[in-house]
Amino acid sequence: MSILQNPLGIHATALKLREQRTGVLASNIANVDTPNYKARDIDFSSVMAATQNNTMRTSHSRHIGVSNYQALQGDGMIKYRMPNGASLDGNTVEVNTENNLFTENSLRYQATSTFLNNRIKGIMSALRGE
Amino acid sequence: MSMLTALKISSLAMTAQMVRMNTTASNLANMDVVGSTSDEAYKAKKPIFKTVMENYSNSTFEASVQVKGIYVSDRANTKRYDPQNPAASKDGYVFMSNVNSIEEMVDMTNASRSYQTNVEVMNATKKMMMSTLQLGK
Numbered sequence: 001m002s003i004l005q006n007p008l009g010i011h012a013t014a015l016k017l018r019e020q021r022t023g024v025l026a027s028n029i030a031n032v033d034t035p036n037y038k039a040r041d042i043d044f045s046s047v048m049a050a051t052q053n054n055t056m057r058t059s060h061s062r063h064i065g066v067s068n069y070q071a072l073q074g075d076g077m078i079k080y081r082m083p084n085g086a087s088l089d090g091n092t093v094e095v096n097t098e099n100n101l102f103t104e105n106s107l108r109y110q111a112t113s114t115f116l117n118n119r120i121k122g123i124m125s126a127l128r129g130e
Numbered sequence: 131m132s133m134l135t136a137l138k139i140s141s142l143a144m145t146a147q148m149v150r151m152n153t154t155a156s157n158l159a160n161m162d163v164v165g166s167t168s169d170e171a172y173k174a175k176k177p178i179f180k181t182v183m184e185n186y187s188n189s190t191f192e193a194s195v196q197v198k199g200i201y202v203s204d205r206a207n208t209k210r211y212d213p214q215n216p217a218a219s220k221d222g223y224v225f226m227s228n229v230n231s232i233e234e235m236v237d238m239t240n241a242s243r244s245y246q247t248n249v250e251v252m253n254a255t256k257k258m259m260m261s262t263l264q265l266g267k
Contacts, residue, residue, distance in 0.1 A: 019133055019258075020190055023133075023135055023136045023139070023190065023192040024190075024192070026255065027139055027184075027193040027194070029247055030140060030142065030146075030251075032244050033150075033179055034179040034180065034195050035179065037193075077188055078188065078189070095243075095244075095247060099247065102251060102254065106254045106255075106258050109261075110257075113261045113265060120265060124266075
């Protein structure tokens with residue numbers, strides 16, 4: 001894939017997905033005290049893999065795959081998170097987990113935006129030919 | 131724009147937690163209000179939280195929270211024998227409020243913690259938006 005056909009590469013898709021995930025995690029944190037609210041999440045790696053043709057493959061049973069490490073259940077892109085402990089009011093938000101994932105998501109968002117920035121700068125300097 | 135919705139979600143959650151904080155403050159303030167009948171004595175109030183869907187499809191999920199209403203606790207008011215009290219009934223009893231101070235303290239701590247978490251979410255979201263606006267500069 002040439003740099004001019006797809007100048008921003010995978011990073012633009014990643015940034016969009018990170019943004020969607022921010023909304024989902026913010027919803028979970030907002031509804032921490034709502035009875036019967038079920039926490040949801042986007043399984044980033046599997047959604048990302050679905051948007052790409054050349055996904056990371058494992059050829060040995062001991063290779064570390066890209067499978068999700070969080071307990072998520074359900075079909076489609078938005079899945080339900082399995083809580084570590086049940087609560088009496090039917091709410092499955094665990095504020096520590098959500099906080100942790102939100103921070104992780106925002107750091108990764110910043111990283112992706114740094115990658116994008118560097119890429120834009122690279123293209124700009126190639127175009128200028130300085 | 132997921133980011134702007136995330137900001138809205140956090141701000142609505144803060145509003146809801148503030149309502150909870152206010153009811154807790156009212157309950158604690160009125161803890162010692164007595165009456166000559168069970169209806170005259172103060173009864174604890176609690177907010178009812180409800181999820182409001184902002185955007186919901188198979189690729190987006192954004193849900194805020196709203197206070198649907200306030201319910202009045204139906205826990206029985208205890209009565210105390212206090213014939214000197216001007217509010218006492220004919221047989222000398224006053225009805226105490228049904229506020230449980232420990233329960234209220236727990237609610238207050240919970241509300242302030244949730245509020246803080248939402249402030250942090252808002253700050254982080256703002257930082258993320260700012261970094262996107264600075265792209266290519």
